Amino acid sequence: MEEDIDTRKINNSFLRDHSYATEADIISTVEFNHTGELLATGDKGGRVVIFQREQESKNQVHRRGEYNVYSTFQSHEPEFDYLKSLEIEEKINKIRWLPQQNAAYFLLSTNDKTVKLWKVSERDKRPEGYNLKDEEGRLRDPATITTLRVPVLRPMDLMVEATPRRVFANAHTYHINSISVNSDYETYMSADDLRINLWNFEITNQSFNIVDIKPANMEELTEVITAAEFHPHHCNTFVYSSSKGTIRLCDMRASALCDRHTKFFEEPEDPSNRSFFSEIISSISDVKFSHSGRYIMTRDYLTVKVWDLNMENRPMETYQVHDYLRSKLCSLYENDCIFDKFECVWNGSDSVIMTGSYNNFFRMFDRNTKRDVTLEASRENSKPRAILKPRKVCVGGKRRKDEISVDSLDFSKKILHTAWHPSENIIAVAATNNLYIFQDKVN
Amino acid sequence: MMLSKGLKRKREEEEEEKEALAVDAWWLDPSHPAVAQAPPAVASSSLFDLSVLKLRHSLRQSEPDLRHLVLVVNTLRRIQASMAPAAALPPVPSPPAAPGVADPLLASSDAALSASMASLLEDLSHIEGLSQAPQPLADEGPPGRPTGGAPPGLGALDLLGPATGCLLDDGLEGLFEDIDTSMYDSELWAPASEGLKPGPEGGPGKEEAPELDEAELDYLMDVLVGTQALERPPGLGR
Numbered sequence: 001m002e003e004d005i006d007t008r009k010i011n012n013s014f015l016r017d018h019s020y021a022t023e024a025d026i027i028s029t030v031e032f033n034h035t036g037e038l039l040a041t042g043d044k045g046g047r048v049v050i051f052q053r054e055q056e057s058k059n060q061v062h063r064r065g066e067y068n069v070y071s072t073f074q075s076h077e078p079e080f081d082y083l084k085s086l087e088i089e090e091k092i093n094k095i096r097w098l099p100q101q102n103a104a105y106f107l108l109s110t111n112d113k114t115v116k117l118w119k120v121s122e123r124d125k126r127p128e129g130y131n132l133k134d135e136e137g138r139l140r141d142p143a144t145i146t147t148l149r150v151p152v153l154r155p156m157d158l159m160v161e162a163t164p165r166r167v168f169a170n171a172h173t174y175h176i177n178s179i180s181v182n183s184d185y186e187t188y189m190s191a192d193d194l195r196i197n198l199w200n201f202e203i204t205n206q207s208f209n210i211v212d213i214k215p216a217n218m219e220e221l222t223e224v225i226t227a228a229e230f231h232p233h234h235c236n237t238f239v240y241s242s243s244k245g246t247i248r249l250c251d252m253r254a255s256a257l258c259d260r261h262t263k264f265f266e267e268p269e270d271p272s273n274r275s276f277f278s279e280i281i282s283s284i285s286d287v288k289f290s291h292s293g294r295y296i297m298t299r300d301y302l303t304v305k306v307w308d309l310n311m312e313n314r315p316m317e318t319y320q321v322h323d324y325l326r327s328k329l330c331s332l333y334e335n336d337c338i339f340d341k342f343e344c345v346w347n348g349s350d351s352v353i354m355t356g357s358y359n360n361f362f363r364m365f366d367r368n369t370k371r372d373v374t375l376e377a378s379r380e381n382s383k384p385r386a387i388l389k390p391r392k393v394c395v396g397g398k399r400r401k402d403e404i405s406v407d408s409l410d411f412s413k414k415i416l417h418t419a420w421h422p423s424e425n426i427i428a429v430a431a432t433n434n435l436y437i438f439q440d441k442v443n
Numbered sequence: 444m445m446l447s448k449g450l451k452r453k454r455e456e457e458e459e460e461k462e463a464l465a466v467d468a469w470w471l472d473p474s475h476p477a478v479a480q481a482p483p484a485v486a487s488s489s490l491f492d493l494s495v496l497k498l499r500h501s502l503r504q505s506e507p508d509l510r511h512l513v514l515v516v517n518t519l520r521r522i523q524a525s526m527a528p529a530a531a532l533p534p535v536p537s538p539p540a541a542p543g544v545a546d547p548l549l550a551s552s553d554a555a556l557s558a559s560m561a562s563l564l565e566d567l568s569h570i571e572g573l574s575q576a577p578q579p580l581a582d583e584g585p586p587g588r589p590t591g592g593a594p595p596g597l598g599a600l601d602l603l604g605p606a607t608g609c610l611l612d613d614g615l616e617g618l619f620e621d622i623d624t625s626m627y628d629s630e631l632w633a634p635a636s637e638g639l640k641p642g643p644e645g646g647p648g649k650e651e652a653p654e655l656d657e658a659e660l661d662y663l664m665d666v667l668v669g670t671q672a673l674e675r676p677p678g679l680g681r
Contacts, residue, residue: 086506174509193509222517224510243510276490276521280514333518334493339511 027430029417033097036421039067039428042092046076048109067437071120073162076111088113094179112175115190117166123159127151171197171207178228184235191228210258227287239296245282265307267314277329285341290350299344304355319365322357324395324406337411348423356415360431377429377436494519
């Protein structure tokens with residue numbers, strides 16, 4: 001896949017003029033909405049920043065629609081649970097958009113414990129000519145009013161406001177790792193380490209528990225839920241992945257409590273690759289349905305796998321993300337990098353998949369041509385509008401010019417979160433506290 | 444599984460374990476070859492120490508990352524299994540290790556392994572407050588958790604309510620009567636059942652049916668009597 005990519009960077013923390021990375025600015029989730037017009041990011045400080053794509057203008061055809069900041073708001077604040085003496089982090093774990101049904105935009109954002117529904121709407125008119133208030137807003141003495149007038153709406157500078165419409169709290173004992181909007185657009189699910197709950201958007205004070213894998217005795221705990229997602233078309237079907245590298249597909253029509261799966265996806269362990277770390281690297285960090293709904297993609301530490309829903313005993317395709325790390329697992333275990341949770345995404349046509357790696361590298365795999373490419377998201381290596389150059393990691397032997405050796409990789413620069421526009425070749429890549437947006441070059 | 448459960452580590456073993464750890468501290472020396480190239484038994488021992496350190500660190504967090512915890516524990520199990528393949532560790536191991544193990548280092552490690560694994564996993568169940576056997580809470584609680592002043596017999600109280608690991612269990616309400624828990628009260632959502640879960644354990648989960656207020660009762664009566672058509676009940680969907 002020879003993709004010429006035009007680069008355009010947007011620094012998430014443009015509002016502050018910091019040259020160092022403040023921890024609160026670390027981006028923790030990235031998500032396009034269903035049309036691709038909006039792009040939302042959440043960060044460790046509990047803030048949500050929404051970018052909007054510029055309308056393309058005929059005069060500047062060479063400038064494809066660029067993304068500019070549309071709205072910024074504080075979604076979650078740090079909380080303190082007094083009964084448990086615990087601080088609840090405000091970090092936004094996931095954002096999911098609802099499909100647009102009117103002029104306003106709706107999204108779900110969640111931290112470890114609480115999910116919130118936000119409404120983002122525009123205001124471009126304001127009423128003028130009140131009877132009881134004067135122009136500065138001060139109340140007028142009713143006795144002085146001799147005539148009545150009807151206030152008129154006058155245009156004003158566009159204002160975008162975000163308001164919390166629902167707060168779904170107190171339903172998760174453990175840390176929420178996923179939220180997923182159902183295709184019925186009436187319900188959604190939230191998953192933590194041991195349980196999955198089903199919510200109705202209108203009801204905030206109760207939720208249905210649909211999966212519970214907590215053992216009666218916590219000493220018997222050997223497996224946790226790592227990710228969950230609804231099927232894109234079948235509102236009764238969802239999948240969840242586990243720390244043991246398995247995926248379960250459940251049908252809510254079968255029973256109210258979906259502890260028993262309908263399908264169980266697991267690849268048998270490769271005996272030649274067995275090590276103490278086999279289980280850790282098999283732990284699935286992300287699971288995503290294809291847009292078609294026919295496949296699921298899973299990300300574990302070293303690979304991305306594509307599964308056919310009709311074949312449970314092994315994946316259809318396996319892609320090596322950074323196999324050169326296989327001999328370094330002990331060190332990666334030592335520095336905890338082996339526990340990093342990378343996400344993965346499909347492009348709009350399900351023909352290309354993308355995931356992140358270390359050293360600000362991210363990888364794309366073309367499922368049809370079987371070609372893959374490694375790209376880098378960094379300011380030093382790309383100027384605006386420059387074409388991204390493919391990168392290569394040298395595994396051993398002679399290092400060519402422009403190659404980087406495994407030992408030189410910077411493991412603190414990890415790309416965990418990426419997003420792909422639903423229909424165009426535009427991608428968003430979060431590199432620590434910076435957001436990069438790349439799109440196809442227009443000739 | 445060769446893990447021991449519910450085994451309190453005795454003082455004598457603690458000394459033994461410290462000795463075993465001290466001997467294996469060579470792995471911290473950077474001049475030594477990479478662990479992966481070391482003989483398996485020795486590598487396992489140093490990996491074991493590293494894993495124990497990670498587990499302890501994880502358990503010391505006020506709210507441990509469950510995924511990290513589970514993965515480290517499972518890795519420890521694998522290492523333990525590989526370190527004592529010949530020694531037949533009984534399902535309920537009792538220190539000292541099984542006789543017949545030639546290597547004295549391994550022999551002392553086995554007992555230490557089992558004992559430390561057991562106590563660490565005990566810590567985990569303390570965190571969740573789910574220990575079936577009544578345990579005094581005064582010992583080994585990770586810092587940050589309110590261990591002081593916990594009433595005795597807390598384990599027994601846990602058995603009353605369903606095992607949710609949440610301090611909001613119904614069984615604890617009586618203990619905290621003087622604390623305002625109104626922010627946690629919710630008629631329609633009972634923490635004990637965490638939602639309407641119609642599982643097989645219908646008993647404990649349903650012990651607190653959602654309370655209906657008068658307006659809703661009136662409305663339901665009207666519906667039943669037929670004077671009112673079924674429509675969206677008041678109070679929901681604000």
